[in-house]
Amino acid sequence: MSGNGEKPALQSSLQTKRTAMGTRVLTWPLGFENSSSDIENKIKWPTRLESGTGGKSSIARFVKMFTGFLRHFKWTTVGLVCDVKRNPVIRTICQAIRGGLGSSLHTNITMMEVDGFSSDSNFTFVMEELNRQTRVILYWVFGGTFRKCMLAAKDANMTEGNHVHLLNIMLRHPVFGNYFWKYGDTQDELARIAYSTVIIAERDAGDDFPLPGTDRYILREGWRNVSRDKFNTTYGPDVVNFHLTAAYADDNCTSGERVPASKPVGPTGGWRQHCQEAVQSYFPLENRKVWLRSVRFANGLELCDPAIRSV
Structure with missing residues (x-):
C-alpha cells in the first residue's frame, strides 16, 4: 500500500454485474477512507476475534x-x-451481514x-476484482x-x-474442507505464507463458551491473542468442527500441535511439566501464574487441567 x-x-455511479466462469460479482462505487498505518504491521492486529456463540x-x-x-x-x-x-442459507446470512455492516x-x-x-x-478474477x-x-x-x-491472493500480491483478510470460521468438515493450509500438495508452502496474513473470527458453541473472568476464559483469550502466525498449526486437516481451545480446555495443552491432554506420565511427571512450561511461556499474565491441576485415572493416564491463581 502507498504511504x-x-x-x-x-x-x-451505476451498479454493475459481472460473471466470470462461475463467479457472480456484485460491485458498487465505494470510497476508500484513509487507512490506519497499522494495516502495514500485522503484529499489531489480533489474530483471533471472538464472534460469540x-x-x-x-x-x-x-x-x-x-x-x-x-x-x-x-x-x-x-x-x-x-x-x-x-x-442457499449462506446467501441469506451474507446478505444480512452485508446489510448490517453497510x-x-x-x-x-x-x-x-x-x-x-x-x-x-x-478465483484470480475474484481477487483482482476485489483489489x-x-x-x-x-x-x-x-x-x-x-x-x-x-x-489466488498470493499470486495477485495481495498478501504483502x-x-x-478477515475469515469467519463457518464450518469445519472433512468433506467441505477445514481451515488448514496444508493439503500435502505442491502449493503448501505458498498457502502457508498466504495464511500468515489472515485474521480469523472464532465462534464457540453455546455450551462450550466459558464465562468471562473464569480461568478457562482467560486462558482461551490468552492463547488466541499470542498465537499470531502460529494459529494455523492447531488446525488438523481432518478435524471436524474443532473449536480452537488449545491449552485451556480438556483436550489440549501444548504450544504447537493438537495432542491429547491425557497421556502417560513418566516417573518425573514429564507430561505435566511439559504442559506447564508450554502454557506458562505462552501466557505471561501480570501478577498471575498458570498452574495445572492433575487428575489421575485408573488406567494410569493423567489429565492436565489448566487454572490461574494470583501470585
Missing part, C-alpha cells in the same frame, strides 16, 4: 464485533466473499458470490474455498501487508 494507504474512489443472535453479534474492529482501524471499505452455491459503517459493501466446488470458478475496490476482505466460505482464495 497514505489511500485507494481512489470509483467514479461510476452461535444461534439466532450470532449474526447481530458478528456484525457488532466486526463493526468495532473495522472502525478501530478506520477501515470502512469492505469486500465480502460468500460460498453460496452449496447452501448500515453500521455507512457504506455499501461489495459482495462476491463464489462456488468453491466448481472447477469453473475463477480494484478495497483492501479489506471478509470471507464467509468453506475451508477448501478459502485456501483457493488465499492462493497491503490487504486485510
